Amino acid sequence: MTEKRDVWIFIEQDAGRIASVSLELLGKGRELAERLGGRVGALLFGHQVAPLAETAIHYGADVVYLADHAELALYRTLPYSRVAIDLVRAHSPSIILLGATAVGRDLAPRIASALRAGLTADCTALQIGDFEQRGTLYRDLLYQIRPAFGGNVIATIVNPRMHPQMATVREGVMPLGKPDPTRQGEVVQVEARFEPQDLALEVLERQSWPPLCDLKGADIIVAGGAGVGSKENFALIHELARVLGGEVAASRAAVDAGYAGPERQVGQTGVTVRPRLYIACGISGAVQHRAGMDQSGTIVAINTDPNAPIFGIAHYKIVGDLKEVIPRLIRAYTCKLANSQTGGAKT
Amino acid sequence: MPYHSIVLVKQVPDTAHITGEVMNEDGTINRAALPAIMNPEDMNALEMALQLKDQHGGTVTVVTMGPPRAAEVLREALYRGADQVILLSDKKFAGSDTLATSYALKCAVERIGGYDLVFCGRQAIDGDTAQVGPQVAEKLGIPQITYAEAILALEEGSITVRRALPLGRETVRCTLPCLLTVVGSANQPRPPSAQRMLACKLAASPLEYARLLETWPEFGTEEALDRYLTERGLRIPVWSAADIGADEALLGLSGSPTKVLKVDYVVFESRTSKEIPPTEEGLSLLLGDLIEEYIL
Numbered sequence: 117m118t119e120k121r122d123v124w125i126f127i128e129q130d131a132g133r134i135a136s137v138s139l140e141l142l143g144k145g146r147e148l149a150e151r152l153g154g155r156v157g158a159l160l161f162g163h164q165v166a167p168l169a170e171t172a173i174h175y176g177a178d179v180v181y182l183a184d185h186a187e188l189a190l191y192r193t194l195p196y197s198r199v200a201i202d203l204v205r206a207h208s209p210s211i212i213l214l215g216a217t218a219v220g221r222d223l224a225p226r227i228a229s230a231l232r233a234g235l236t237a238d239c240t241a242l243q244i245g246d247f248e249q250r251g252t253l254y255r256d257l258l259y260q261i262r263p264a265f266g267g268n269v270i271a272t273i274v275n276p277r278m279h280p281q282m283a284t285v286r287e288g289v290m291p292l293g294k295p296d297p298t299r300q301g302e303v304v305q306v307e308a309r310f311e312p313q314d315l316a317l318e319v320l321e322r323q324s325w326p327p328l329c330d331l332k333g334a335d336i337i338v339a340g341g342a343g344v345g346s347k348e349n350f351a352l353i354h355e356l357a358r359v360l361g362g363e364v365a366a367s368r369a370a371v372d373a374g375y376a377g378p379e380r381q382v383g384q385t386g387v388t389v390r391p392r393l394y395i396a397c398g399i400s401g402a403v404q405h406r407a408g409m410d411q412s413g414t415i416v417a418i419n420t421d422p423n424a425p426i427f428g429i430a431h432y433k434i435v436g437d438l439k440e441v442i443p444r445l446i447r448a449y450t451c452k453l454a455n456s457q458t459g460g461a462k463t
Numbered sequence: 464m465p466y467h468s469i470v471l472v473k474q475v476p477d478t479a480h481i482t483g484e485v486m487n488e489d490g491t492i493n494r495a496a497l498p499a500i501m502n503p504e505d506m507n508a509l510e511m512a513l514q515l516k517d518q519h520g521g522t523v524t525v526v527t528m529g530p531p532r533a534a535e536v537l538r539e540a541l542y543r544g545a546d547q548v549i550l551l552s553d554k555k556f557a558g559s560d561t562l563a564t565s566y567a568l569k570c571a572v573e574r575i576g577g578y579d580l581v582f583c584g585r586q587a588i589d590g591d592t593a594q595v596g597p598q599v600a601e602k603l604g605i606p607q608i609t610y611a612e613a614i615l616a617l618e619e620g621s622i623t624v625r626r627a628l629p630l631g632r633e634t635v636r637c638t639l640p641c642l643l644t645v646v647g648s649a650n651q652p653r654p655p656s657a658q659r660m661l662a663c664k665l666a667a668s669p670l671e672y673a674r675l676l677e678t679w680p681e682f683g684t685e686e687a688l689d690r691y692l693t694e695r696g697l698r699i700p701v702w703s704a705a706d707i708g709a710d711e712a713l714l715g716l717s718g719s720p721t722k723v724l725k726v727d728y729v730v731f732e733s734r735t736s737k738e739i740p741p742t743e744e745g746l747s748l749l750l751g752d753l754i755e756e757y758i759l
Contacts, residue, residue, distance in 0.1 A: 234720030436741030
């Protein structure tokens with residue numbers, strides 16, 4: 117039975133677009149399925165979404181389970197979980213992965229509960245490995261790796277006995293693969309059937325807005341932490357980012373303090389970023405923050421505390437008060453810019 | 464029309480204050496080693512239930528599962544206006560993952576019965592999983608509304624809720640009973656009422672009697688203390704696995720499909736950093752470096 121080794125990816129889509137985390141997971145799913153000798157299955161639910169099946173195949177799916185039904189037009193927990201649970205019962209995949217998005221985190225526990233499957237939330241890495249418990253060796257399990265306990269530790273979780281093994285995966289941590297337009301795959305039409313209680317909830321209105329900022333795609337990030345001290349001072353972070361042509365980010369402490377919106381949070385419970393330049397201002401460098409930015413190309417840290425942990429991973433260390441350092445930095449940069457423009461030195 | 468609400472809360476370690484000594488060898492958490500608080504979004508869930516009661520009447524029952532000291536969060540709930548609190552505590556619950564936890568909570572909710580709404584916080588700050596709410600809803604066979612921010616309307620048999628999503632907003636209408644997981648932006652939880660604190664200060668579960676008798680030896684025996692508290696409605700009931708009719712195989716470690724394989728401390732590659740003086744000259748040299756290397 118090869119099916120038992122299959123890796124399934126839930127394809128999150130909205131208005132004819134597949135969420136980037138689902139595409140990232142198709143790539144990861146390929147890697148896992150090849151290791152296990154199984155296939156990659158994509159769960160594509162919605163209404164008039166058939167054209168997306170091809171995209172899923174290009175990104176790594178071998179088979180797309182396509183459920184196209186008017187009741188699936190907008191995501192709702194019960195109809196989506198009904199279709200997913202029926203499919204899992206019929207095909208017994210080994211692994212099911214979902215993005216750790218609002219949808220994935222709503223849907224995954226519902227499915228896992230019905231199937232009595234183990235589920236790990238917010239994974240940041242996935243591997244295949246063995247697990248031994250009381251003399252029994254379980255081969256080729258999914259290692260579900262996630263930060264735990266306020267980000268101070270990284271836990272590796274396994275589901276040895278009860279399958280499927282389920283996990284939600286944080287957006288942006290798996291690399292987005294290149295689509296291969298020559299890839300071929302199978303599309304299986306799934307007939308969605310609902311019980312009246314599956315339709316207990318109706319969506320009266322839905323508004324969605326695009327991400328307010330694109331941290332993942334930014335080359336330069338200027339980030340502020342609790343040390344910024346006030347929302348007024350946080351304007352300095354915005355000003356420096358504007359001058360350098362970068363995005364504004366914040367630590368969890370700064371978001372909790374209300375200096376910046378949650379969409380700007382970098383760290384284990386926020387976004388993982390790898391910009392060319394990361395300037396950390398007034399960020400002490402809790403594990404939870406460093407884990408989200410330590411792979412940045414060049415890290416500049418500004419902090420009044422010479423022993424702040426952020427300096428341990430910084431390439432450039434500036435001990436000083438950001439309220440003085442940032443204005444100086446802005447002046448120095450505008451000066452350099454003016455010089456290079458008049459002198460034409462920088463090409 | 465009065466509504467009967469059940470609020471599921473969790474006592475969590477205050478994860479802002481972590482030392483290396485709080486992990487057990489098997490990778491589980493030694494909660495006893497940390498200060499404990501009511502999970503912040505559970506506080507919002509309780510507030511939403513209390514506001515519902517203020518407007519429509521009804522009752523608010525608060526349930527938590529945990530060790531004896533989890534009664535602390537139940538007293539917090541009483542101080543804020545809960546009508547009834549229940550502690551699920553049993554060695555058989557120990558080591559439960561989210562699936563086993565949600566099974567125990569489901570059994571408790573069913574034993575309480577007669578509810579219109581179940582409220583939970585969206586997620587707990589120790590695990591950040593957001594799984595228990597939806598799993599309880601699934602086990603109860605009722606719909607769930609996650610990310611609930613406001614109850615917009617409540618009519619007989621249906622509720623209209625605004626959901627606050629990370630990248631959007633949604634209004635949904637759902638039949639009752641249903642389960643809501645509540646986000647932090649929903650409300651400002653009320654402070655404990657001084658009057659209720661005075662009235663409920665002594666509230667305790669039988670698991671705490673031995674400790675209480677040390678503080679108040681004048682009660683003499685646990686029986687006498689029990690009688691005293693029961694007469695005043697201050698006895699916090701403790702339900703065991705047997706009390707909620709739970710299948711033991713589905714509880715604790717045996718009922719938990721997920722196992723912790725290992726726990727690693729996060730280690731960062733340390734770098735030698737170049738110190739830049741915070742002067743205009745120093746910063747100018749830094750910028751020069753960055754520009755030269757095409758970083759800026």
